[in-house]
Amino acid sequence: MWKAEDTCTEWLNKEAPSSVIYVSFGSVVVLSAKQMECIAKALKNSNSPFIWVVKQPDLPEPDGAGQLPLGFLEETKDQGVIVSWSPQTKVLAHPAIACFITHCGWNSVLETISAGVPVIAYPKWSDQPTNAKLIVDVFRIGLRLRANQDGIVSNEEVERCIREIMDGPKSVELKSNARELRIAAREAVAGGGSSDKNILLFVDEIIESCVQLKHAM
Template structure:
């Protein structure tokens, strides 16, 4: 590793692909600014990489990868016991991370001048404090969500309650948010205890972190960012996405894919006319009901447009057919569409054949579609996704949102309607124009604009604190 100034930074991530990849991108930027970077996560990720025989781009990377135990056996089902898993991680993670920090310091001379955590491991700030190391928090959702959660967990504004579950929320810097626009963790109906507990700790103890960095850019969320200036400021340094989406393809661009992408879909796209294909992906976590899968399938067929659907088979097939395609669908649409288990999303979104993206509105996917100027059909499911959908449609103005029936189901007719609206309806040209404007703004922010300035300020501050330690 080229030694420019000997300043070491430790990034600590929750072991999920959508959390690690933005941190790896942050690591790439810090390395390009002359810092040494280590990324630590739990051993389950190393096991998944081995099991999947994943060939990562890590061999080109200048980022050290380290692993620590979350206190549980590798074969424990974390996904289906999430609240218990989060408890155990909070119980055993701090001690094991602390031991790793000491080992790297003593044995390898990696004395960290800053530790960066993400929102799902807030206890890392306590470990940093114990070691006397300044801590930064890297917020991996939009700055608008940061504003919502800070106001919710610190009781600064009124939110829906058990007795008033439909109460709209009016916050500075944001459009009026109805119940269906709010992140699921702030709703009284939220069934998950572990995640709100994490966020509560995080937002009530923000004084433990010296910096809050955001995976967004100022121009995209100007009002929400400015609304936090007198509370707990957030400095956007993104979009932290694969460099190819920003007009470059750097050999050191680290990322991890836990599933092998099917490159054949690019050859398939090459044979399609420009702006003709509907791309569909619901990310790596969401598993839709069999009825919802059926409605999407027949909605795509009825649109009569070519489609590419990344439909990852569920890890644990269920008796009710969740996550599975309807019988006969592949045969009936073999001339019209292509279904793959996982695809190289960056290459797909950059392809001129893609007309729009039917997305669950995870923030990483949202940033990727912003950086490629592709309009969206927003199909949110949970956590931050409903708010991201609201932003895409009403703030960024680059998509339409599906409307669910009273039972929460999106009909095949609704899927077909949205495809028509975003590809050939009266708004289609305006949506595409707006999407392209955001693409150009994102590239400018990272090249030498607002995000690059913010990351440079952070690097200068870390260096300054490191010099004082000498």
Template sequence: MENPNDVVSLPAMPVLQVKELPSFILPDDPLIMKKVLSDLFRRLDNIIWVLGNSFDALEIDVVALMASINAPIIPIGPLVSPFMLGKEETVAGNVDIWSVEDYCIEFLDKKPISSVVYISFGSINVLTQDQMDNVATALKNSNRPFLWVIKPPEKISGMKSGELPTGFLEETKDRGLVVKWCPQERVLMHSSVACFVTHCGWNSTLETVVGGVPVVAFPKWSDQPIDAKLLVDVLKMGVKMRIYGDDDGVFSDRVVERCIAEVADIGLKAAEMKKRAVALKEAAKKAVADGGSSDINIDRFISEIEAVSC
């Protein structure tokens, strides 16, 4: 693999280090992913429309570039639960992978505004034992309320997950809650949540933007590194955990605690991140409202389909 610290310049994008590119385009990623992408790109010449789960204000430079070269990409997002956009649910049930633990909302209801650290690394990522220990130590030392989603080991195929340190639950039971899963959209919309410690998958990225919640980013693979770059360096609504050692993905408990404090503390920098996050939340709502950019794009897409069909 190339030096991960080498830089890459792409149109309408910030300068990226190689390690910030999507992992599936790097040389050491499985060949099957390269074949999938190669097949996809070959078919793009015959595609009229590509609907993108994003919105103009979120990726304004990229959207402008795509329009200037007549690329068939149409932002129609954010595609999140209607609940997050202030609309009534139109589909019965929910789309969570495992059963939702609603009592975590009751836990949040009892906490002060902007006080709770929410931690979730998605449905696939797992933490090593060192990572698990360091996150736990940071939460214990921070003395902050927290809600931590940890997937049950039996749900993780072929990957060994770290376990909570002995005594952690007992030591933090008065201010923390650990669950197997939770209704993330409802959590991110809750007023007690101060920040989101996240892997930066695209779904979680959109949900934290729509929720107006600042982030502590810990990307690992796939699109997560470049999503973290967008949130932290472009949108400026969070910070990124810096690893140490031989690029093994290990971060110290002090790094975790410092990142959480930087985003969640009362101070100018944290206030600016929150202000930016709230502004993007409003922009997301406007995009899908009547006359918003995504609403217009969907109407245009439908009109073009009708024209082609006639």
């Protein structure tokens, strides 16, 4: 729907392995100005390189929602890159990526699993809370951001999760689980894998139904 900015992959080539924080909340989520400020502050305080996808709305949002804080671009020009849309599968597959802060849309979940990248989950609605629970409690490849009493995830909370997933006590387990899940996912979609077999069965069922319908007519 939007043209991806390939310059971010060129930028990634200059960064150290497992050093970059990738942030994207998909094509629909628009964060409040306060929430944008908290995430911006956390990224700046992390002192880690980052790529942040900030989609520009067709029309200005009320109260500055979805907008970067004033001065943030200048303050972090040597630390991170802001893009309006990214080639996400390429970005996640890049060895420089350390973690993915995401809204946990299903496409993003599948892409991060296929890439073997640990997740910091910030779900908003629909299937996203369920997907976040899978990531944190079932797959055990990530952490979940918790909002305060005002419904805002503070910069301290974002910073805590970044530290934990980058080099905290749980980081080794999370990264190991992500690598194992990546291998399992790729085996599933390869020829003869479980996903490949299920797709073939689905196609066979459609063909069989069409044959039966033809004979019934």
